[in-house]
Amino acid sequence: MQTDTIQMLVGTVTLLKKAAMHRSRPFHALMHTGAYLSAFAAGFSAAPVAAASVQDGQPDQPEPPDRINASQSPADEIIVEAERLRGQLIVEQPPLLELNEEDIAAEGVASIADLVEQITAQTGSARGRGGGRPVTLINGIRVGSFREFFQYPPEALARVEVFPEEVAQRFGFPPDRRVINLILKDNFASREVELEFEGPSRGDYFVNEQELGYLKITDGGRLNLNFEANDTSLLTESERNIIQTPGSISDLASDPDQAEFRSLIADSRSLVGNISWAKAFIDSGASVSANLNYQRNDSTALSGLNIVTLMDKTGETAIRTFGEDTPLERRVSSDTFSSSGSFSKSVNAFRLTTTFDGSLSETETQIDRRLDTSSFEAEAAAGLLSLDGPLPANADAGFDIASSQSIAAVSQSTLRGPVDNLPAGEVIATFDVGADWLRIDSDDTRSFLDTRLTRRRLSTGANFVIPLTSRRNGFADALGSFTLTAQAGLEDLSDFGLLGDYNVGLNWEPTERLNLSVNYILREVAPTLAQLGNPQITNFNMPIFDFVNGETVLATVISGGNPDLLAETQRDWKFAANWQLPFWDNTRLTVEYIRNRSDDVTSDFPTITSEIETAFPDRITRDQAGQLTEVDTRFVTFAETRSDRLQINLFTRGTFGAPDGGQVEGRRERRRPESSEAARPRGGPPRPSGGPPDPERRERFMRLRSRICAEDGGEVLSRLVSAVENGEDLGEIAPGVPPQFLERVIDRARGEDGAVSKEALDQFRERICAGEGRPGGGGGEAERQAAGERGARRGGGGPFGGGNPFASGQRPGWRYFASLNHTIELQNDILIAPGIARLDQLDGDGTGAFGFPRHNTRLEAGLFGKGLGVRLSALYTGVTRLDGSGLPGSSDIFFDDLATFDLRVFSNLADLFGSDSAALKNLRVSLRADNIFDGQRQVRDENGNTPINYQPFLIDPIGRFIGIDIRKLF
Numbered sequence: 001m002q003t004d005t006i007q008m009l010v011g012t013v014t015l016l017k018k019a020a021m022h023r024s025r026p027f028h029a030l031m032h033t034g035a036y037l038s039a040f041a042a043g044f045s046a047a048p049v050a051a052a053s054v055q056d057g058q059p060d061q062p063e064p065p066d067r068i069n070a071s072q073s074p075a076d077e078i079i080v081e082a083e084r085l086r087g088q089l090i091v092e093q094p095p096l097l098e099l100n101e102e103d104i105a106a107e108g109v110a111s112i113a114d115l116v117e118q119i120t121a122q123t124g125s126a127r128g129r130g131g132g133r134p135v136t137l138i139n140g141i142r143v144g145s146f147r148e149f150f151q152y153p154p155e156a157l158a159r160v161e162v163f164p165e166e167v168a169q170r171f172g173f174p175p176d177r178r179v180i181n182l183i184l185k186d187n188f189a190s191r192e193v194e195l196e197f198e199g200p201s202r203g204d205y206f207v208n209e210q211e212l213g214y215l216k217i218t219d220g221g222r223l224n225l226n227f228e229a230n231d232t233s234l235l236t237e238s239e240r241n242i243i244q245t246p247g248s249i250s251d252l253a254s255d256p257d258q259a260e261f262r263s264l265i266a267d268s269r270s271l272v273g274n275i276s277w278a279k280a281f282i283d284s285g286a287s288v289s290a291n292l293n294y295q296r297n298d299s300t301a302l303s304g305l306n307i308v309t310l311m312d313k314t315g316e317t318a319i320r321t322f323g324e325d326t327p328l329e330r331r332v333s334s335d336t337f338s339s340s341g342s343f344s345k346s347v348n349a350f351r352l353t354t355t356f357d358g359s360l361s362e363t364e365t366q367i368d369r370r371l372d373t374s375s376f377e378a379e380a381a382a383g384l385l386s387l388d389g390p391l392p393a394n395a396d397a398g399f400d401i402a403s404s405q406s407i408a409a410v411s412q413s414t415l416r417g418p419v420d421n422l423p424a425g426e427v428i429a430t431f432d433v434g435a436d437w438l439r440i441d442s443d444d445t446r447s448f449l450d451t452r453l454t455r456r457r458l459s460t461g462a463n464f465v466i467p468l469t470s471r472r473n474g475f476a477d478a479l480g481s482f483t484l485t486a487q488a489g490l491e492d493l494s495d496f497g498l499l500g501d502y503n504v505g506l507n508w509e510p511t512e513r514l515n516l517s518v519n520y521i522l523r524e525v526a527p528t529l530a531q532l533g534n535p536q537i538t539n540f541n542m543p544i545f546d547f548v549n550g551e552t553v554l555a556t557v558i559s560g561g562n563p564d565l566l567a568e569t570q571r572d573w574k575f576a577a578n579w580q581l582p583f584w585d586n587t588r589l590t591v592e593y594i595r596n597r598s599d600d601v602t603s604d605f606p607t608i609t610s611e612i613e614t615a616f617p618d619r620i621t622r623d624q625a626g627q628l629t630e631v632d633t634r635f636v637t638f639a640e641t642r643s644d645r646l647q648i649n650l651f652t653r654g655t656f657g658a659p660d661g662g663q664v665e666g667r668r669e670r671r672r673p674e675s676s677e678a679a680r681p682r683g684g685p686p687r688p689s690g691g692p693p694d695p696e697r698r699e700r701f702m703r704l705r706s707r708i709c710a711e712d713g714g715e716v717l718s719r720l721v722s723a724v725e726n727g728e729d730l731g732e733i734a735p736g737v738p739p740q741f742l743e744r745v746i747d748r749a750r751g752e753d754g755a756v757s758k759e760a761l762d763q764f765r766e767r768i769c770a771g772e773g774r775p776g777g778g779g780g781e782a783e784r785q786a787a788g789e790r791g792a793r794r795g796g797g798g799p800f801g802g803g804n805p806f807a808s809g810q811r812p813g814w815r816y817f818a819s820l821n822h823t824i825e826l827q828n829d830i831l832i833a834p835g836i837a838r839l840d841q842l843d844g845d846g847t848g849a850f851g852f853p854r855h856n857t858r859l860e861a862g863l864f865g866k867g868l869g870v871r872l873s874a875l876y877t878g879v880t881r882l883d884g885s886g887l888p889g890s891s892d893i894f895f896d897d898l899a900t901f902d903l904r905v906f907s908n909l910a911d912l913f914g915s916d917s918a919a920l921k922n923l924r925v926s927l928r929a930d931n932i933f934d935g936q937r938q939v940r941d942e943n944g945n946t947p948i949n950y951q952p953f954l955i956d957p958i959g960r961f962i963g964i965d966i967r968k969l970f
Helices: 002-022 035-043 101-107 112-118 165-171 377-381 529-533 610-615 695-709 713-726 739-747 758-769 781-787 909-913
Strands: 097-100 135-138 157-163 179-184 188-200 207-218 221-232 263-265 267-281 286-311 318-347 350-368 399-422 425-444 449-467 481-493 497-509 514-525 537-546 551-559 568-580 587-603 620-622 628-632 636-656 814-831 855-865 868-877 880-882 893-895 898-908 923-930 939-941 961-969
Touching (some): 101 112, 101 157, 165 449, 165 497, 318 399, 537 628
Parallel strands (some): 135 179, 551 628
Antiparallel strands (some): 157 179, 267 286, 350 399, 399 425, 449 481, 497 514, 587 636, 814 855
């Protein structure tokens, strides 16, 4: 009996693996034939990826026989513990966001980079530190750089997971960035052409983009080629009717309008070429990747006319000469060559990962000089220059050149794995070693100074995850699952010496749906090399708002680095709750409270107020009348900053409107041709296209069906439905089955009221166990699919076909999602220096040009089905104010709140029109309208007037922005 059971188990597991590799998804027939059981089997390992499965963030080796557990209950029920979706992270903190294939399709994006930008509300760190791109993993493995995959089409993704900042420590990063795990499909191929044209509804400006891409994922390998060209036109102040700042170099009535020769947006062009390659060796558990990237950028900005004003010998009559066709230009060109790579391999029970990222960037800036009058001032004084005469040839001073070259190299190695086994589980450790090198060489003909800055950084650290109690392992499970995390690190900087960091955290999971955590972080951070040593640059006639006098003036602005900056000390507390709501299906609520305290904080030079001028008197210069003439805006150090914030995020998703049997509008499913690469199982031959059913596969299907047809099969189904409805742990009922898959299955049995009745389950079980599925009894659709018979109905392999349930005839009605993120700033104040009163940024003492709002909200919502998708994004910024100095002429400045809405409508035309045309297949058209209500930030003083520097079109010169994107996959 035991031998028969083991043989049956092995046969079932083999069927499950094959079904997963073939990715058969006959959802449309789930409630009509035995196809439910076939789809159920396929769901155990849906969407395999090139790398192996990830246990605690590590790719596992293929399951050895002793890892497959079979047990026999009193009713002879076989429990199969199948693998999780390969590439998933298994960590204590639950994901903040999970997206499956259908959710990704509903986002309507064109690349992984677009997807990451789209879900910023979930990927942005609530801690308020870092500010860089989230840590991104591919199939649970750290890669060399974001460039390796940023232009992959989203159709290549099987799942996306977003985790909190604490998970970043497992991969050698500080806990100031969230983690995105991208799980790729095992087999996928596409060639892409994309054209995009956009511009504001009021015209005078446009952006166009052309892109060519190629991606192939097969046999554990990936190859991606991508080329992109962008062109952005010039937008001048005259095209937005900008009022000019008084006090220009010449204010005579005959002067031309400077607005025509001042740019709001520079004329720019860019070209990017990218090639990436990766290979995962499943048998050895090793993987490698490599990337080469080249980027060229050119831009031209205008700074007004090059006007000269001269007086005659009496000093009473102006003799003027100006060049209307020669505005002051700033021309910037840059070339960047980048390369990155990674190597990952199993070392006994550990995972060793090494990454490298290097770049060489060269930038040259040409700045037109103002006309030189010193050589002919004597002629002007003698009255020898006429009103209409040309300037002497030596008046054209040419241009200055500022050039810079930067060379950067970053490498990091991590060793991660179990170091001990406690009653509650394994202690997981991550050891990391890093070496960075950066050199910046710059020179500027205006200063005749050459600058060379070099920084070498060596770092090391260790992170431990220690389980204290465990609900899953049954150790003190009445307390829930408690996990302690601890991390410590050191870094040695060639220009700053030794800096340290450590943090401790406690994670508590009292129930399957609720996760609570607390973390304390202490970290020393050095200023960047650019903040310390950027070359000093002087810019003339820059508009600056002076809060002391309440006026906008043209002043000389000095920018650059400050070598006297200090290392910052950060002390942060973070309390978080992550709750999957029991009363709202597929809904997750995340609440985070963050308390930041920092000493010696590096900051941009703040807005000029009386408090700032008192703190930095040597940075601000005024004339005898008290008018601002010069400001040194190089970086400064604040003595202390304190902030407390509360961030709340609510995310929900679901489906509605699926007709009976999964059909859409009564339209019958059509058979589509296979995509040879996307439909092919890894390392195996193409799917069978004809011939008789496979007897062995059919027999294994019959064995699997016997579980539901046993005496307690009805109870098994009822328990399954109850667990899905209540969000309970499915480990005992259906180990390893993705919850999203089971939700789709159960949805097929729902009535009009959304409930799953006992009658529906009984009918389903009756169909599964009826004679139509008996061997020799004619066979059912599910049996034919399990056996690989020609008559099996499958979807195509395109981006909206194949594994995509939204393809024609498969779409389960409409799919929706919504994410609402709200941030409340509870406290935010700054101590500039000892002895100076604290600045309360929430009460008018803001150091930025727009104050510091207490409330910010972001909404992302989408609806997708029947070949059509709609996405709405909204951003709300609360009211703020900046207090004036109280001196005559000064005024408080009030900033209204602002809500903007972005709309995107997209469709795959073949699905929308039900066409099999090759021209329409995989052709998607997207229409976008950003800021559809043309909202503008309104800024006023106490008299209701808008300061010149706060004109709405200076804040946002674009306004409503519309565009079309046409994308074709082959």
